[in-house]
Amino acid sequence: MIISNLEFLPDQKVTRHIGLVQGSSVRSKHVGRDVMAGLKNIFGGELVGYTELLQDSRVEATERMIEQARSIGADAVLNVRFSTSSITAGAAEIFVYGTAVELADHG
Amino acid sequence: MGSFIVFVVLLLTGMIFGKIAETRHLKSIIKREQQLNRLPAVASRYPPSGEGVPNYQQLLVTGNVVIASDYFKTFLSGLINIFGGRVTPFESLLDRGRREALLRMKESADAVNADLVFNVKYHTATIQQTGKGAIEVLAYGTALIPKPMLTAKA
Numbered sequence: 681m682i683i684s685n686l687e688f689l690p691d692q693k694v695t696r697h698i699g700l701v702q703g704s705s706v707r708s709k710h711v712g713r714d715v716m717a718g719l720k721n722i723f724g725g726e727l728v729g730y731t732e733l734l735q736d737s738r739v740e741a742t743e744r745m746i747e748q749a750r751s752i753g754a755d756a757v758l759n760v761r762f763s764t765s766s767i768t769a770g771a772a773e774i775f776v777y778g779t780a781v782e783l784a785d786h787g
Numbered sequence: 788m789g790s791f792i793v794f795v796v797l798l799l800t801g802m803i804f805g806k807i808a809e810t811r812h813l814k815s816i817i818k819r820e821q822q823l824n825r826l827p828a829v830a831s832r833y834p835p836s837g838e839g840v841p842n843y844q845q846l847l848v849t850g851n852v853v854i855a856s857d858y859f860k861t862f863l864s865g866l867i868n869i870f871g872g873r874v875t876p877f878e879s880l881l882d883r884g885r886r887e888a889l890l891r892m893k894e895s896a897d898a899v900n901a902d903l904v905f906n907v908k909y910h911t912a913t914i915q916q917t918g919k920g921a922i923e924v925l926a927y928g929t930a931l932i933p934k935p936m937l938t939a940k941a
Contacts, residue, residue: 683847685906686929690834690843717855717921722797724805724857725812726887727921730914731853734923738849760847762925764912772914772923 681746682756683778689756693784698754701780703744707737708771737774738762745776754780797858805857809879816886823893828904834931843931846899850891850927854884856920864920877920884924885909892926901930 688694709717713729720727749757760778767773834843856864860876867874888909896904907928914921 682845684845684929685847685908685927686834686845687832689845690836720855721861721921722801722804722858723808724801724855724860725808727853727855730921730923731851734853734914734925735849735851738851738925761908762849762910762927764910764914764923764925766912766914772912 681749681754682783683742683746683760684756684758685760685778687759689758689783692756694756694758694781695784696782698749698752698780698782700777701745701749701752701754701757702775702777703741703746703748704773704775705737705741705744706767706771706773707733707740708768709733734764734772734774737772738776741774741776745778749778749780752780753782755783756781798862799859801858801860801862805859808857809883812883812887816883816890819890819894820886823890823897826893826897826901826903828889828893828896828907828928830907832906834905834929841902842934843902844934845905846896846901846930846932848892848896848899848901848904848928848930849925850888850893850895851923851925852884852887852891853914853921853923854880854887856880861920880920881911881922881924884911884922885926888924888926892928896928896930899930899932901932904928904930 717727757778763775863876864874910925912923
């Protein structure tokens with residue numbers, strides 16, 4: 681499965697557009713992390729816990745998208761985009777979407 | 788009186804530690820940017836093609852960072868909000884966030900020996916409640932990795 685944020689693949693031909701596929705993941709950190717983050721708001725600096733949380737969340741959302749693409753027989757997902765929205769104070773939703781396509785040269 | 792002292796202490800802590808954190812971060816960003824200068828990241832949507840361009844394999848690469856403002860910056864931006872104008876304390880925060888995210892993206896592209904990163908997009912989101920000032924920046928793009936030269940297809 682090829683995942684790309686280009687609208688086409690340079691050396692491959694798209695034979696069929698299957699449709700939009702998407703994956704999402706909502707996660708939150710335990711309270712301890714939130715307290716640490718609150719402290720960081722005084723000192724400034726990177727919130728490593730949140731960086732990892734969002735990265736893991738993004739990987740999971742992408743996996744769900746790939747799963748959906750596979751189930752409808754796609755070879756690649758093109759023009760992939762990421763979006764984030766915070767739901768409550770401690771949780772964020774990560775949303776990934778793209779166009780599932782079929783390629784001439786199945787690979 | 789007690790709460791005023793706490794406020795002043797927080798303000799000073801934020802000012803000192805925030806400044807140290809910012810200076811150190813900027814220094815590290817500049818150093819790593821110089822190291823990764825050889826790997827261009829461009830926003831163009833069309834990858835190079837034609838004569839002499841190697842065959843590329845592609846991979847989606849991402850880099851993200853969550854970065855927090857300090858107490859002093861948050862307070863200062865609150866003041867600026869009253870009078871209006873450029874909120875410079877947050878401008879520098881966002882600048883560092885963007886550059887860090889791009890660097891992390893480039894680092895993951897470099898790890899797979901990419902030549903360049905294409906169609907780079909930024910995505911910024913505030914996390915936590917507003918007024919606290921923590922942002923997430925995500926940079927993503929398509930890394931082009933040169934394939935060993937294939938024999939030309941008929």
